[in-house]
Amino acid sequence: MTTPNRLPDPYGSQGGGANLADILERVLDKGVVIAGDIKINLLDIELLTIKLRLIVASVDKAKEMGIDWWEDDPSLSSGARRRELAEENERLQRRIADLEAAPAQVERKDDEA
Amino acid sequence: MNELRYVYAVTRPFDGVLPEGVRGLGGEPPRLLDHGDLVAVVGAVPAEDFAEAPLKKRLEDLDWLTATARAHEAVIGAMTTVTCTVPLRLATVCVDDSGVRRLLDAGRDRFTTTLERLEGRVEWGVKVYADPQPDPATPGPAGSDGPSAAPRERPAAPASGRDYLRRRLSSRQAREGVWERAEALSRTLHAELSQRAQAAALHRPQDSRLSEARGQNVLNAAYLVPRESSQEFVAEVGRLTPRDQGVRVELTGPWAPYSFAGQAGQAGPDEAGTGR
Numbered sequence: 001m002t003t004p005n006r007l008p009d010p011y012g013s014q015g016g017g018a019n020l021a022d023i024l025e026r027v028l029d030k031g032v033v034i035a036g037d038i039k040i041n042l043l044d045i046e047l048l049t050i051k052l053r054l055i056v057a058s059v060d061k062a063k064e065m066g067i068d069w070w071e072d073d074p075s076l077s078s079g080a081r082r083r084e085l086a087e088e089n090e091r092l093q094r095r096i097a098d099l100e101a102a103p104a105q106v107e108r109k110d111d112e113a
Numbered sequence: 114m115n116e117l118r119y120v121y122a123v124t125r126p127f128d129g130v131l132p133e134g135v136r137g138l139g140g141e142p143p144r145l146l147d148h149g150d151l152v153a154v155v156g157a158v159p160a161e162d163f164a165e166a167p168l169k170k171r172l173e174d175l176d177w178l179t180a181t182a183r184a185h186e187a188v189i190g191a192m193t194t195v196t197c198t199v200p201l202r203l204a205t206v207c208v209d210d211s212g213v214r215r216l217l218d219a220g221r222d223r224f225t226t227t228l229e230r231l232e233g234r235v236e237w238g239v240k241v242y243a244d245p246q247p248d249p250a251t252p253g254p255a256g257s258d259g260p261s262a263a264p265r266e267r268p269a270a271p272a273s274g275r276d277y278l279r280r281r282l283s284s285r286q287a288r289e290g291v292w293e294r295a296e297a298l299s300r301t302l303h304a305e306l307s308q309r310a311q312a313a314a315l316h317r318p319q320d321s322r323l324s325e326a327r328g329q330n331v332l333n334a335a336y337l338v339p340r341e342s343s344q345e346f347v348a349e350v351g352r353l354t355p356r357d358q359g360v361r362v363e364l365t366g367p368w369a370p371y372s373f374a375g376q377a378g379q380a381g382p383d384e385a386g387t388g389r
Contacts, residue, residue, distance in 0.1 A: 021324035
């Protein structure tokens with residue numbers, strides 16, 4: 001029925017040192033949900049909702065994502081690249097503005113008034 | 114003191130004993146509660162922590178949550194080494210043994226179907242990280258400001274504006290290369306491993322604030338694999354893992370089939386179109 005001996009040894013340091021995100025995304029978000037006598041809705045827990053829902057997998061989100069999930073998520077790869085480029089662009093423009101501002105202070109007299 | 118029953122998981126009656134040395138919540142070994150053709154893996158927990166009101170408060174405490182989650186997983190992980198185990202979600206609590214029996218009765222059909230579906234299978238987790246090196250212009254060990262092995266050019270001050278821009282460009286190109294390789298590897302890995310698995314699930318990439326892993330998580334996938342093909346699956350992951358400084362593959366498991374135990378839609382063959 002079961003063949004425990006054929007299982008490879010654990011990978012990724014299960015137990016003491018396992019990545020907390022690995023454990024939380026499984027025990028909070030996966031597994032069978034069935035009501036016990038103590039009624040608790042994990043979605044009502046503020047910490048879980050605010051802090052962890054951002055981090056731990058959301059089922060709906062995962063379904064939407066499919067294999068191309070990273071192309072839609074601005075916090076991920078290609079988006080991260082775009083953001084990096086945008087930041088660098090902004091930095092350079094600020095630098096240019098600074099450089100241009102120095103002589104402009106001498107020349108500019110009545111731009112606005 | 115008033116005690117409640119924490120339910121970790123559900124299995125079928127099995128020959129053999131609980132793995133030795135397993136400790137659940139409160140450091141207590143879990144107990145098996147037989148009820149018909151199902152078995153609940155339970156533990157006694159204090160009402161002062163697990164009754165409704167205190168439990169809500171406790172769950173807001175990240176340290177408590179962490180310890181509870183680890184104890185929950187420790188019991189389920191140990192059960193998985195001896196039999197097919199359907200994990201329940203964290204904090205499933207009943208008032209007493211007859212409450213646990215009611216829970217088993219209420220979920221009998223679901224538990225039975227799920228146990229049939231998952232019998233003899235375990236879950237493996239595979240993640241890909243993009244981890245661009247801090248200073249790709251000077252290849253070598255990660256320590257960027259250690260004793261420099263390349264005396265030809267100190268990376269401190271660019272000689273000219275053009276020099277600066279050239280360096281920015283090459284460093285950006287190196288980073289982009291890492292992202293592209295990580296994405297390409299994620300697609301290949303997921304396609305290949307889905308072929309070898311009976312089901313696959315994609316999870317949201319993890320945030321390094323929680324995982325404390327280096328780099329950016331690009332792929333976070335779980336695969337349902339028969340126990341007897343686990344060696345091959347692990348070998349396949351190794352075969353597909355490139356020798357690449359900036360791209361890292363991480364394998365975890367065997368887990369209880371958490372990602373495939375939930376309701377329809379969460380794990381079925383239609384999820385991610387990888388049923389096989």
